[in-house]
Amino acid sequence: MALINVKKKEVQIKIVYYGPGRGGKTTNLEYINETYQDRIKTQMVSLKTHDDRTLFFDFLPFDVGQIKGFDVTIQLYTVPGQVKYNATRKLVLRGVDGIVFVADVQKEQRKKNIESLNQLYENISTYNLDLFEMPLVMQYNKIDLKQANIPILSSQTLQKDLNSSLRAPAFEASALSGGNVILTLKKIISITLASIQDQLF
Amino acid sequence: MYNQNQLDAIDDVIQTKLIAAGLDHVIFMDMGGNAIAKHDNGKSYLDSTAFAALAAGNYAAVDAMAKLVGESEFSLLFHKGKKLSIHFSKVTDDTLLISMFNKELSLGLVRLKVIDTIKEINQILLKG
Numbered sequence: 001m002a003l004i005n006v007k008k009k010e011v012q013i014k015i016v017y018y019g020p021g022r023g024g025k026t027t028n029l030e031y032i033n034e035t036y037q038d039r040i041k042t043q044m045v046s047l048k049t050h051d052d053r054t055l056f057f058d059f060l061p062f063d064v065g066q067i068k069g070f071d072v073t074i075q076l077y078t079v080p081g082q083v084k085y086n087a088t089r090k091l092v093l094r095g096v097d098g099i100v101f102v103a104d105v106q107k108e109q110r111k112k113n114i115e116s117l118n119q120l121y122e123n124i125s126t127y128n129l130d131l132f133e134m135p136l137v138m139q140y141n142k143i144d145l146k147q148a149n150i151p152i153l154s155s156q157t158l159q160k161d162l163n164s165s166l167r168a169p170a171f172e173a174s175a176l177s178g179g180n181v182i183l184t185l186k187k188i189i190s191i192t193l194a195s196i197q198d199q200l201f
Numbered sequence: 202m203y204n205q206n207q208l209d210a211i212d213d214v215i216q217t218k219l220i221a222a223g224l225d226h227v228i229f230m231d232m233g234g235n236a237i238a239k240h241d242n243g244k245s246y247l248d249s250t251a252f253a254a255l256a257a258g259n260y261a262a263v264d265a266m267a268k269l270v271g272e273s274e275f276s277l278l279f280h281k282g283k284k285l286s287i288h289f290s291k292v293t294d295d296t297l298l299i300s301m302f303n304k305e306l307s308l309g310l311v312r313l314k315v316i317d318t319i320k321e322i323n324q325i326l327l328k329g
Binding site: 012043045059073 | 202203204208212231232235237250257
């Protein structure tokens with residue numbers, strides 16, 4: 001739940017990038033970190049293994065300015081994607097306000113995307129949250145692999161697999177080159193802010 | 202959401218009980234990693250945003266470990282450094298108090314002050 005400090009007129013919002021391992025969640029944050037250097041007061045924090053796999057989370061806070069007199073800070077987190085780290089994924093989801101689900105468009109990752117989304121549904125239900133009511137954006141990442149002739153899933157297939165009942169906004173993206181990374185971010189911020197407006201005013 | 206009176210009272214109790222006793226930094230935060238109140242003695246800089254995120258992760262991980270070994274919680278979490286040490290205490294189910302202090306202060310004194318502060322914060326939160 002967003003933290004609203006009426007004394008300091010601050011709002012802190014937690015957005016979590018979730019998805020299967022090696023899907024590009026950390027790469028999304030790294031691109032955002034480079035693009036918005038001027039708004040980021042602190043270093044990006046990454047808890048990772050020696051081979052650059054996320055071990056606990058990545059953390060990147062940045063300011064989005066004032067809304068109705070409140071300074072709004074967005075805190076971006078990623079979860080570790082590897083299957084074995086579900087306990088830590090659950091911990092990172094505590095207090096989440098919005099979720100970006102980063103799916104991997106490679107054909108061979110189809111099953112992993114579905115499993116990860118199912119687990120997300122279960123994980124947030126432990127905090128009495130419902131994925132169907134949570135601000136959510138789907139990102140179909142690594143679309144650039146098409147150029148390298150790597151077999152990828154079509155957006156129609158991904159929509160059918162992952163988004164047929166959730167009906168969340170969805171974007172094809174390439175986190176490595178930055179394609180649609182910012183668009184995804186802007187979308188999740190706008191729908192998350194809209195969802196907490198009732199608490200604010 | 203905390204109201205203005207609660208936030209003022211929490212600021213006040215942290216200042217008078219902990220910062221005045223010689224602690225370097227104190228952060229009252231939620232388990233999601235958001236700082237609710239931050240105080241320091243003005244002598245050193247701390248990136249408290251990143252610190253709060255890591256502290257929440259650290260506390261949550263240790264809490265999960267406690268459950269795995271059949272403990273309901275590890276109530277005292279303490280990291281000792283050469284110059285600076287960090288003390289973690291649960292205040293309510295959703296909040297934590299992080300106290301950082303230098304080698305001039307003893308852990309015993311900090312614990313006493315922290316217990317006292319937590320009692321007062323709980324009363325402030327109950328009052329609404």
